Amino acid sequence: MQVSLQALKAFESAARQGSFKLAAEELSLTPTAISHHISNLESRLNVTLFHRLGRRISLTGTGLRLAKATSEGFRKIDSALEEIMKASTGVRVTTTSSLAAMVLIPCQHEFEQANPNISMEISTGESIDNQSYLIPIRFGDVAVAESSDVISAESFNVFGAYGMRSPSWSNEPITLFTTEWKNKSLPDPPLAAWLEINGLDSSNIKLKKFDQELFGIQQAMAGNGLVFCSTTLTKRLLKANLLQQFETQSVKSDLCYYVPNKDSFETRSAARFLNWLEEILNQ
Amino acid sequence: MQVSLQALKAFESAARQGSFKLAAEELSLTPTAISHHISNLESRLNVTLFHRLGRRISLTGTGLRLAKATSEGFRKIDSALEEIMKASTGVRVTTTSSLAAMVLIPCQHEFEQANPNISMEISTGESIDNQSYLIPIRFGDVAVAESSDVISAESFNVFGAYGMRSPSWSNEPITLFTTEWKNKSLPDPPLAAWLEINGLDSSNIKLKKFDQELFGIQQAMAGNGLVFCSTTLTKRLLKANLLQQFETQSVKSDLCYYVPNKDSFETRSAARFLNWLEEILNQ
DNA sequence: GCTATAGATGAATTAAACTCATCTATAAGT
DNA sequence: ACTTATAGATGAGTTTAATTCATCTATAGC
Numbered sequence: 001m002q003v004s005l006q007a008l009k010a011f012e013s014a015a016r017q018g019s020f021k022l023a024a025e026e027l028s029l030t031p032t033a034i035s036h037h038i039s040n041l042e043s044r045l046n047v048t049l050f051h052r053l054g055r056r057i058s059l060t061g062t063g064l065r066l067a068k069a070t071s072e073g074f075r076k077i078d079s080a081l082e083e084i085m086k087a088s089t090g091v092r093v094t095t096t097s098s099l100a101a102m103v104l105i106p107c108q109h110e111f112e113q114a115n116p117n118i119s120m121e122i123s124t125g126e127s128i129d130n131q132s133y134l135i136p137i138r139f140g141d142v143a144v145a146e147s148s149d150v151i152s153a154e155s156f157n158v159f160g161a162y163g164m165r166s167p168s169w170s171n172e173p174i175t176l177f178t179t180e181w182k183n184k185s186l187p188d189p190p191l192a193a194w195l196e197i198n199g200l201d202s203s204n205i206k207l208k209k210f211d212q213e214l215f216g217i218q219q220a221m222a223g224n225g226l227v228f229c230s231t232t233l234t235k236r237l238l239k240a241n242l243l244q245q246f247e248t249q250s251v252k253s254d255l256c257y258y259v260p261n262k263d264s265f266e267t268r269s270a271a272r273f274l275n276w277l278e279e280i281l282n283q
Numbered sequence: 284m285q286v287s288l289q290a291l292k293a294f295e296s297a298a299r300q301g302s303f304k305l306a307a308e309e310l311s312l313t314p315t316a317i318s319h320h321i322s323n324l325e326s327r328l329n330v331t332l333f334h335r336l337g338r339r340i341s342l343t344g345t346g347l348r349l350a351k352a353t354s355e356g357f358r359k360i361d362s363a364l365e366e367i368m369k370a371s372t373g374v375r376v377t378t379t380s381s382l383a384a385m386v387l388i389p390c391q392h393e394f395e396q397a398n399p400n401i402s403m404e405i406s407t408g409e410s411i412d413n414q415s416y417l418i419p420i421r422f423g424d425v426a427v428a429e430s431s432d433v434i435s436a437e438s439f440n441v442f443g444a445y446g447m448r449s450p451s452w453s454n455e456p457i458t459l460f461t462t463e464w465k466n467k468s469l470p471d472p473p474l475a476a477w478l479e480i481n482g483l484d485s486s487n488i489k490l491k492k493f494d495q496e497l498f499g500i501q502q503a504m505a506g507n508g509l510v511f512c513s514t515t516l517t518k519r520l521l522k523a524n525l526l527q528q529f530e531t532q533s534v535k536s537d538l539c540y541y542v543p544n545k546d547s548f549e550t551r552s553a554a555r556f557l558n559w560l561e562e563i564l565n566q
Numbered sequence: 567g568c569t570a571t572a573g574a575t576g577a578a579t580t581a582a583a584c585t586c587a588t589c590t591a592t593a594a595g596t
Numbered sequence: 597a598c599t600t601a602t603a604g605a606t607g608a609g610t611t612t613a614a615t616t617c618a619t620c621t622a623t624a625g626c
Contacts, residue, residue, distance in 0.1 A: 003364060005288035006614075020573065033615050035574060045364070046371035048549040054623040055572035060549040062367060069363030073356040080352030081286060081328070084345060088329035266331040266343040289583075303604065316584050318604060337592040338603035 003044050008070050010037035011049065015059055015067035084267075087133035090119040091273040095137035098214040099257065100124045102233040103280070111276060118269045135270055137277075138258055141187055145258035151274070152257045152281040154230040156189055157250035159243045161223040166246045169200045175225030177216030180209040187254040191228055194251040217243070230255070232281055257281065286327050291353050293320035294332065298342055298350035367550075370416035373402040374556040378420035381497040382540065383407045385516040386563070394559060401552045418553055420560070421541055424470055428541035434557070435540045435564040437513040439473055440533035442526045444506040449529045452483045458508030460499030463492040470537040474511055477534040500526070513538070515564055540564065 010033070013023035020034040027034075042049050049063035059067060095104065104122050111120055138145070142153060158176070160167070167174055178189055195202060210216050213229040220227035221242055231250055237243040259265075262274065293316070296306035303317040310317075325332050332346035342350060376387065387405050394403055421428070425436060441459070443450070450457055461472050478485055493499050496512040503510035504525055514533055520526040542548075545557060 004613085005292060008360060009288060021571090029614090030616060031573065032575090032617080035572095036615080039574080045367050046551040047367055048551075048554075052573075054621095056623080057573080061547050062370075062549045066363050066367060069359050073359035076352050076356035076359070077291060080349050084328050084330055084349060087345075266345045268329040268331075271331075287582085304602090312583090313585060314604065315586080315606090318606085319584080322605080335604075337590095339592080340604080 003041060004037070007037040007041045009074065010034045011041055012067065012070040012074055014038060014050075014057075015063060016071060018057065018059075020057065088267045088269050089117065090121060091267075091269050092121045092123070092134045093137060093273070094123045094125075094134060095257075096139045096212070097124050098212050098217075098233055099137060099139070101214050102217065103236065106236060107280060111273070114276070115269075115272060118272065120273070133265075133267065133270070135259060135265060135273070138260060139186075140256065140258065141185075142254050142256045145256060146260075146262075149258040149260055149262040150256045151259060151262070151278045152232055154232055154253045154255040154257070155250040156191075156194060156228060156253050157231055157234075157245055158194070158226050158228050158248055159217070159220055159234050159238070159245050160226045161221055162241045162244045164223065164244070167226065169204060172204065174205050175208060176205050177208050177210065177219050177225055177227040177229075179213045179216060179229065180211060182211045189228060189230075189255075190251050190253045194228065194248070197251050198248045232257070235283075286324060287320070290320040290324045292357065293317045294324055294346075295350065295353040295357055297321060297333075297340075298346060299354060301340065301342075303340065371550045371552050372400065373404060374550075374552050375404045375406070375417045376420060376556070377406045377408075377417060378540075379422045379495070380407050381495050381500075381516055382420060382422065384497050385500065386519065389519060390563060394556070397559070398552075398555060401555065403556070416548075416550065416553070418542060418548060418556065421543060422469075423539065423541065424468075425537050425539045428539060429543075429545075432541040432543055432545040433539050434542060434545070434561045435515055437515055437536045437538040437540070438533040439477060439511060439536050440514055440517075440528055441477070441509050441511050441531055442500070442503055442517050442521070442528050443509045444504055445524045445527045447506065447527070450509065452487060455487065457488050458491060459488050460491050460493065460502050460508055460510040460512075462496050462499060462512065463494060465494045472511060472538075473534050473536045477511065477531070480534050481531045483531075515540070518566075 010023060010027065010029070013026050014020050014034055017023055017026065020031045020038070023029075023034045024031040038049060047062045048060050049066065050057040051060055093104065100122055108120050108122065112118065137151070142150065178191060180188070191202075208216075208219075208225070213227075213233055216227040217229055217233060217237070219225055221237070230253070234243050234245075238245065259274065265271065265274065293306060293310065293312070296309050297303050297317055300306055300309065303314045303321070306312075306317045307314045321332060330345045331343050332349065333340040334343055378387065383405055391403055391405065395401065420434070425433065461474055463471070491499075491502075491508070496510075496516055499510040499512055500516060500520070502508055504520070513536070517526050517528075521528065542557065548554065548557065
């Protein structure tokens, strides 16, 4: 190509604003640079692009035609760049109520502190708007998710309010909150396996079910019983002395959190967020 | 703007061709330059544009989006530039048969010799295709044309074949070819005014009319009579000793050659052509 | 007729784009 | 499996091109 793109950029701005001076301001250059660019362009193309009427300029017919093309062309490119830049200054995540409320939202500030130039936006619910650059963290069956997409395989255990005494499983009636997913195709929480591993039986246990783990956890924190839920959600609450666990073993489940097409997120922000997320979930 | 246009150009080419090496060849650069440009772009935008699979590359989703935008944008700009370049490497003129045959075509070679980088294309007739960059040289009434558009005001005189003896206007019958324009709104050739200025009367003159001056001139050259026509068309023939004039005075007419919106032709080629044309018509 | 402003011009400076040399990883050939 | 050739990455050095500075001209407004 024999004409410089910067000259075209200068021309586009000057044409749009009808002034070398204003173009210079817009592009953070001196009017001299604009003048050089445009006369360079004119001599390379062998055309006059501006009529010089003393200290005033006006587009020639040829100039007008070129201006239309350059404006449109650059606008197309700029808007694509802008979209990318917008996407790269922040991450937009959507996930389950439980993960959002128990993990993401509490850690949001910490993430933004560690990554000052990345803002984090969290949404939950059925907003299936297939918007570009929206990162969905799904909760599902490990058998269904691509293995490379999985960020956290879920283990389950029983937790209770901090400070309560260890329950005596065989002697007293126990209220245990657990979850029955709204989505029936998901594997159930592995309560039976957990009981077996810990050598317990369910005769004294009175089960209460919610459709989100979140609610059972909140009940447990309020001292209204114990909760059987994923360790991912309670990790932070244990550290913060809001929940405690007992001498029971946790049990693996077929459930996991995963991000569909995890490797297709190419913005650095998304990559950093996903790394950070895997770290806090698997620490 | 924080991203360099040259980097975008490099990216566009690499994306389209799927190879840094090919992009380098297309842009007459080294593969290194392409690599630098693209990594610069990626770090500025905070995104990954290409997946690097060893020595093979493939566009990421973001890269694909950007590639679409840049390809389209640059294509728009390039095609406008190409049109201008094409226009500036040549001039395309359309005019009357007479001016074309008597002046433009005989001088075409001379013009192209003097302007080696400008090719000249001459067309005549009703091809009113309002194509861009086609220069029409019209023949018409000075009162109708914009004065700034006029290139030559026509004077008329009588001419005969080279070497013939001066006609004796009062003693012998004379055949005089003149023109009756097809377009009736044009002023007639000023024959009456010419006779008056030269103190002659038309009693011995036998008029024959064509609708183009060209034909009368050719009859006169063939020795079949005299021709009353514009001096512009005969100037060259006089010099070349193909025609001669006698002791008569030429007479001004209301006719002229003009180029509508003459000042709207901004290509250097067009400007140079128009200057050259005015020169040879008014020399 | 003076002053201020916009642009033109040419030389000097500065910043960027580009290349070179070197290195790594993959793909192909033996 | 080992060698060879190819594509790209990386960092330092060089060259080109973009930008500025100083100066000059012409217009517009006072």
